[in-house]
Each structure stands twice: as C-alpha cells, then as structure tokens.
Amino acid sequence: MTSPARNPFHPTFGRSPAVFAGRDAELSAFELALAEGPGNPWRTALISGARGIGKTVLLNEFEAIAKAQGWIVLRAHVGPEMITELTDITIPRVVRDLDFAPSATQRHITGVTLPGLGGVRTEVTTTPEPGRNLLTSLQDLWSLCAPHGVGLLITADEIQSAEPNHLRELGHAIQELNRDDADIAFVAAGLPTGVEDLLQMDSTTFLRRAERVQLAPLSDETVAQLFRDTAALSTFPMDSGAIAAAVELGRGYPYLIQTIGSITWAKTKLAGTEVMTADRVAEASPEAIRRIGTQVHAPALRTATPAQMDFLWAMAQRGTPAATADIAGALGKKPSSISQLRHDLLYAELITAPAHGKVDFYLPYMGEYLLTLQR
Ligand SMILES: Nc1ncnc2c1ncn2[C@@H]1O[C@H](COP(=O)(O)OP(=O)(O)OP(=O)(O)O)[C@@H](O)[C@H]1O
Ligand SMILES: [Mg+2]
Known part of the structure; x- marks a missing residue:
C-alpha cells in the first residue's frame, strides 16, 4: 500500500501497478481453468505482446489468482540455471515450507551400546536420496499436494530467451504430470517474434497447443x-x-x-x-x-538492419499511416522490391498494415522517436 503522499503511478517494468486495469477476459479464463481441472486449455497459456504492454504484471496477477485458490506457485527464471534452480532450490524450498510436508530427516536406531554402559543409541541420519530431475521433483511435490487439493502453477517470463533443451525438459515434465492427471498449470510470457521463433523448434511441441494470449492495448x-x-x-x-x-x-x-x-x-x-x-x-x-x-x-530497434532503419526512417518523415508505394519512392525502389523488407518489419512487430497498401508504426510515438535520432 503506497502512502497518499507518494506517487501512485509506477512506470517500472515488471512492477505491478497500484490499480490493475482491464484484462478481465484473461483473468476470468485463468481463474476458471484452475478451478475446473485438467483439460481446460488455459492450463497451459502463452502470453505475448510488445514491450511494456503488460505481460509481466499479468503473470503476477495469474500468480495471485493461483495463490488465492490455494495453489503453489513455482517461478522458473529463464537463464542457464533454469532447470537446476527449480530442482535444487525452488522446489525443495516449497517442500520445506509446506504445512503438510513430512519431516526431512528420520530417526534411526544406529546401534546398541554395551550392557551397563547405557541404553539404545540413536542419531539423526538423512535417508540417501535417489537422483532427481525436474520431472521426479515435481512428481514428489505433487504426491504431497494431491491429497490436499493443492495444485501447482509454473510461470516463466521472457520465455523467448529460454534454452531449447530447458524447454524440452520442462515440457516433458508438464506432459508427464498431465498424464498423471495432476493439477498443474503453466503460463509463460514473451515478446511476439521470439515466441513465434520458439514455437518453430522441435523442443516446444507442448507450447504449440498452449492457449495463446496476445495482449492488445487497453480500451x-x-x-x-x-x-x-x-x-x-x-x-x-x-x-x-x-x-x-x-x-x-x-x-x-x-x-x-x-x-x-x-x-x-x-x-x-x-x-x-x-x-x-x-x-x-x-x-x-x-x-x-x-x-x-x-x-x-x-x-x-537494436536488432533492426540498416535497410529496415531506412524504411522506418522514411515512414517517420512522411507521417503515418504511409502508403507503401510512397516509402518505396522515398527509398528510390520499386514497391515490389521492398516487399520482403516490409514483411520482415511486420514480423518483427515494428510496423503494422492498417489497410491495403498502407503501413503504420506498431507502437505509439516511434516516428517521433526516430525523428529525434541523429542520422
Ligand atoms: N493492466 C494494467 N493496468 C495498469 N498498469 C499496467 C497494466 N499492465 C501493465 N501496466 C504497467 O505498465 C508497465 C509495463 O508492464 P510490464 O512490465 O508488465 O510490461 P511487459 O509487457 O512485461 O514489458 P517487457 O516486454 O519490457 O518485459 C508497468 O509499469 C506496469 O505497472
Ligand atoms: Mg516483462
């Protein structure tokens, strides 16, 4: 809760706003999915949208919904340690903090002292653990949670940067748990182009069936x-x-x-x-x-090529929406020869095609920004 004397607006990426607005359809679909049971398509959801459109804070809201329904939330942090962090840190911590977890150590009778010198000697030993991977860690956690009706939500932000072998392992674990009829949900968020590229990989078949959530501007x-x-x-x-x-x-x-x-x-x-x-x-x-x-x-714009920058620059100078034919003219080219360029910019979600033969910027004020750059 912020003090009324402080700024109530939060222009910080990833920080939940003081007032979360809109996205009602997404929130209620997700809420329903958790309450309903395995089989609801929203149990695996993939959120995509431009930078700053609200992907991370929607993930935060989904996590809050899950917690409100008594679910456990496991955040997967995309990076080189994503899987080991889950198996070695995140899941063991969750198990440790469960109200209904068995104690991690058990008392064993380890020997008997000689008569007259005392009674039975006991000491604490830990049971040797079999090897663990993500699947077995999640299965063990689920076996503790299942009798209590507690489900597991896994979230992953910036999924476009995940390593393919990590996604394969995560996908395998989620699919196996689904086969066991576990209450498990997975929600990931990422930038549109990165997400599309990801879906082309062999390792991400499970994501291809995910509910796709493309975040649009608010009304x-x-x-x-x-x-x-x-x-x-x-x-x-x-x-x-x-x-x-x-x-x-x-x-x-x-x-x-x-x-x-x-x-x-x-x-x-x-x-x-x-x-x-x-x-x-x-x-x-x-x-x-x-x-x-x-x-x-x-x-x-960091990954835009010089030719793409010229195209965008011509749009900024002419004002948008601009006719593709005019842009071609400004670049000294035939319209047909810039169609690949146009296609790539559409794919990168830097531009949109609001009408036949027209182009506009995908995000507000990009033209204004380009005009401030030194060329
Ligand atoms: N539904 C919403 N209501 C109010 N504010 C919002 C909403 N969605 C996002 N915001 C605000 O917009 C800003 C950007 O949100 P967020 O960080 O979730 O964007 P993002 O899509 O994850 O961006 P990036 O791709 O750069 O990670 C934050 O300040 C956040 O508080
Ligand atoms: Mg984000």
Whole structure:
C-alpha cells in the first residue's frame, strides 16, 4: 500500500501497478481453468505482446489468482540455471515450507551400546536420496499436494530467451504430470517474434497447443478508469480534462500510461497545486514521449538492419499511416522490391498494415522517436 503522499503511478517494468486495469477476459479464463481441472486449455497459456504492454504484471496477477485458490506457485527464471534452480532450490524450498510436508530427516536406531554402559543409541541420519530431475521433483511435490487439493502453477517470463533443451525438459515434465492427471498449470510470457521463433523448434511441441494470449492495448474507457482510480489513491485527484488528455496521449499502452500519470503527478507536486489538470498533462507529454523512446523503442530497434532503419526512417518523415508505394519512392525502389523488407518489419512487430497498401508504426510515438535520432 503506497502512502497518499507518494506517487501512485509506477512506470517500472515488471512492477505491478497500484490499480490493475482491464484484462478481465484473461483473468476470468485463468481463474476458471484452475478451478475446473485438467483439460481446460488455459492450463497451459502463452502470453505475448510488445514491450511494456503488460505481460509481466499479468503473470503476477495469474500468480495471485493461483495463490488465492490455494495453489503453489513455482517461478522458473529463464537463464542457464533454469532447470537446476527449480530442482535444487525452488522446489525443495516449497517442500520445506509446506504445512503438510513430512519431516526431512528420520530417526534411526544406529546401534546398541554395551550392557551397563547405557541404553539404545540413536542419531539423526538423512535417508540417501535417489537422483532427481525436474520431472521426479515435481512428481514428489505433487504426491504431497494431491491429497490436499493443492495444485501447482509454473510461470516463466521472457520465455523467448529460454534454452531449447530447458524447454524440452520442462515440457516433458508438464506432459508427464498431465498424464498423471495432476493439477498443474503453466503460463509463460514473451515478446511476439521470439515466441513465434520458439514455437518453430522441435523442443516446444507442448507450447504449440498452449492457449495463446496476445495482449492488445487497453480500451479508452479502461484507461480513463485507470487514471481516475490510480489518482484517487493519492492526494492529487485528476480532473476530467486531465483524464481526457492523458487517455489520448497514452494510446492504451500501459507503460506509457503509467509514465504519463507519474510525470503529471510530479509536475503537479512541483507546481504546488492539488489537482492534476490538462495543462500538467500537456507539460508531461514531451518527457513521457522521450521516455518511451529510450525505454521501449531503442531496445526494439537494436536488432533492426540498416535497410529496415531506412524504411522506418522514411515512414517517420512522411507521417503515418504511409502508403507503401510512397516509402518505396522515398527509398528510390520499386514497391515490389521492398516487399520482403516490409514483411520482415511486420514480423518483427515494428510496423503494422492498417489497410491495403498502407503501413503504420506498431507502437505509439516511434516516428517521433526516430525523428529525434541523429542520422
Ligand atoms: N493492466 C494494467 N493496468 C495498469 N498498469 C499496467 C497494466 N499492465 C501493465 N501496466 C504497467 O505498465 C508497465 C509495463 O508492464 P510490464 O512490465 O508488465 O510490461 P511487459 O509487457 O512485461 O514489458 P517487457 O516486454 O519490457 O518485459 C508497468 O509499469 C506496469 O505497472
Ligand atoms: Mg516483462
């Protein structure tokens, strides 16, 4: 709970917002899946969407739903140690903290002392453990949880960076547990192109059947409510003019929305006033747009080729939506010769095709950002 004297907006990746807005369909579908039982397709879900659209915080919400239903949440951290961290640290910790776990050590009679010198001697020894892998660790955990009706949710963020052999092992374990009719769910999140590439691999067959959740921008109505409710948690309410201006500027894009709210709140505080107004939103606008450029657009453009950058640059200069034929003209090429370039940019989710023969930027303010770059 934040203090009303502090900024209620959180423009930080991965940090859950003070007010979580929208995504109602996803939340209720997931809630139903956990309550329903194995077989509901949402028991394996794959969330994808642009940077800052809200993948990580939706995962956080799913975890909270699972905990509220008494489930155990196991976070898989994508990286070189993903599997060993699960088997050696995460799962043993969960077992240790279970209310219904058996004690890890057992008392054994280890010998008898000579008559007259004492009684039976006992000491604590640990039972030698057979080798463990992810599957057996999860099976052991499930065998403890099953009698208590406690399910297991595994989550994995930034799944596009996971190692194929890790995904194979994870997929194998989840499939085996499904065969045993275990209450297990798996939700992963990642960037769209990375997720598509991942699905092409042999190791990810289990993910191909996952429920696909493609996160879209939030509706204007949801965003207005988000601004109103978040501001109401602090000492500065937002008036209706400010809400209308912020909704327009935010374009339904959660990272930008939190950034606009956060800067507007700070400007209001610095001005010594007590209500967030449209003027303050207007003052916040250049800095909010600059930040989405450095935090979202710059990383997204890091892998773009020089030819792709020329294409995007031509779009920025002409204004969007732009006619593909005009872009070709600006590049001194025939429209047919830029079709591969256009295709690659669509695939990378840097551009969209809003109508036949037209292109636009996928994310808001990318054109503005490109125009600020030195060429
Ligand atoms: N539904 C929502 N309601 C309110 N704020 C949200 C919502 N979704 C995301 N946000 C906010 O937007 C910002 C970005 O969210 P998040 O970090 O989940 O994005 P992401 O898609 O995981 O981005 P990345 O791909 O860079 O990891 C955070 O400040 C978060 O609090
Ligand atoms: Mg994230």
